[in-house]
Amino acid sequence: MVVIDSIKTGIVIDHITAGLGMKILEYLDIDTTKDTVALIMHAVSSKYGRKDVVKIENVSDIDLAALGIIDPKVTVNYIEDHIIREKVNITVPERVVNIIKCNNPRCVTSVEQGAPQIFHLIDRENREYRCEYCDEIISMKGGYSNEIIHKQWFDR
């Protein structure tokens, strides 16, 4: 059995769908040269059979809306002095800004720099979102890596 120490201060993202831990870590764009990160994949879960877990030391703030889109059943535990200070169950966000990228080439966001990418939830079960500008519908269930805006892209 793989054993990873508990973290003193930071965040533990638990109950990640097995196999999605890497995508979540990639999206969160954690600076692995600075912060200690543990990624556990396919761990046994009494609730889901298998799960991934991500532990990040010394980080106190992450994008919960993005997590809600990628894997809404995760739990985010905020740790302080080895104790869970707060446990947050993620929900699928109703409205997201600059997290999903519209892939409609006819949408104004493909040409207008500075126009925020805004999407509205229209179907919670299928995690379907509608673009604010062109009404194109994107489903975030399943393969979505082209639609998620990586924070580093946006910060350029």
Next chain:
Amino acid sequence: MLRGRSFLEPMDFSTEELEELFLLADQIIENPEHYTKACEGKLLATLFYEPSTRTRFSFEAAMLRLGGQVIGFSEPSSSSVAKGESISDTIRTVACYADMAVMRHPKEGAPKVAAASTTMPVVNAGDGGHQHPTQTLTDLLTIRKEKGGFDNLVVGLCGDLKFGRTVHSLIKALSRYQNVSFIMISPEELKIPEYVRKEILCRNKIPFEEVENMQEALPKLDVLYMTRVQRERFFNEEDYVRLKDRYILDGAKMKLAKQDMMVLHPLPRVNEIATEVDSDPRALYFKQAKYGMYIRMALIMGLLGIE
């Protein structure tokens, strides 16, 4: 109250607000001389990034007939847009000079970006293959004048329903009235977009059929809305050539239709309505174009807050 608001899609106004516009348009049609100074001292900016005859002329004619004035461009190469200026910067500049703006743009959602960048009213005169709400006002006014209202209609939409922005806007607008049903006649490749099917028709439980056979649908219709297959929306020429002549309305087909069926078309037409149909009293597309000017006059007065 419509003063100061933008008009980007039909749902921006309630059915009561639309009715106010139709009543004002009726008054303008009845007594146009009464309105020749209504917008004196006001300036309308027309920002047409795509070609237009009817929409641009009807807005400009509307404003001039209200005693107002017009500035603008009819193609982007004649403005700083050619230098790469953003929509947001353009509208913020225009807002320094004009009281309201009308925008047509090839990219979907462009007028929404403009409206978010200014407090001046912005009207969507067509954005890509997305929406064309003032054409919808024109279509609704025409239907209202000929049928007395919008309830209990079977509306046929024929041709390019995928990129046909006038179709999307009209379906959205009519979905709010009682007992309206749709028969959508198109090739498989040009069916209505998913968001129209899902968000408007299915969500509001509106009866609709999607068919490919025009002749079978014609006898059922109260309104037939014809559309052109739009070459400018296709990314490749071969697809356009394959689909463009699929549906042509001619005299023989008109014999299958009800005696009081209305034929509408947002124009321009290519060959999808044969010229022999023009003399049929049910052909209302040129009258429709004229109503477009009057409803735009009412819209301009409403958004500028002129009583």
